[in-house]
Amino acid sequence: MTRDSFENNSSAGWPQRRAELGRTLLDYLHRFGLFRTWMRDRPEGWELVSGLWSPFYVQARNVPSHPDLFRFVGEAMAEIVRNELGECERLVGLATAGIPLAAAAALELGIAMCYTRKLPGVRTREDLAALPKDYGEHALVEGDLKDGDRVVLVDDVSAQFTSKQIAHWQVTTEVANRKLRDVTIPAVLVLVDREQGEGAKIAAAELGVSILSVVRLKSEGLDLLHSILSPREHEVISSYVADPHAFQHPETRDALIAEARRFHRERASASFTG
Secondary structure, eight states: OOOOHHTGGGGGGGHHHHHHHHHHHHHHHTTTTTETTTTTTTTTEOOOEEEESEEEEEEEGGGGHHHHHHHHHHHHHHHHHHHHHOOOOOOEOTTTHHHHHHHHOOOOOOTTEEOOOOOOOOOOOOOOOOGGGGGGGOOOOESSSOTTTTEEEEEEEEESSSHHHHHHHHHHHHHTTTTSSSSSSEEEEEEEEEOOHHHHHHHHHHHOOEEEEEIIIIIIIIGGGGTSSSSSHHHHHHHHHOOOGGGHHHHHHHHHHHHHHHHHHHHHHHHHOO
């Protein structure tokens, strides 16, 4: 959807426009193979950072490789900020997937951006507190920050929220190191909020931030995916989103893997004989 499309649909109201943004994003991701399913793309599925097995995966790191999608993402994320947050002075892209997304959205909004540095091995606030002693003069956040900034963190997907917590700590630590005043972080902005479990909501509430997204998978995305996925893909992914732990039993995973491999064999056989 282009900027002209957004403007032409302004009379439809924000809820309708937001639904169209989500539908267009999911369509783009699926078309370019970035919304991946075990049935279509990888029979063995994916192991997430949380350790859970998943029959689908959102590979948003490749968004900048597709110019039309990249342009749309910048416009869509800017629309979310304007309509659900209001003014902010700065976007901070989370290393590494969030950096190009923040750049695209910041250009559309006409505001500045920064980005966090990748911190290997940092998983907790304590890890971060111990880091500066060996970190030399490297900043935890690259780019200018100023007194009174309202800062929005930008990433690709929200699941367990751990990486967002670390980024929040990086920014607040950097703000303290620079002796800045009244810098606030009202929100985290992502392309896809998987909405799996209460952990992310609780962690965000503890930090005092809102989770903004172009599409919320559980409450919005599943309906939008009806016309994008096959009936079987939609059935399995809907069940998974409702209860991912039910899919962690080896026999359940093995059955789905065998089903996908059988599908690929039959498709290859039909293609060969055809």
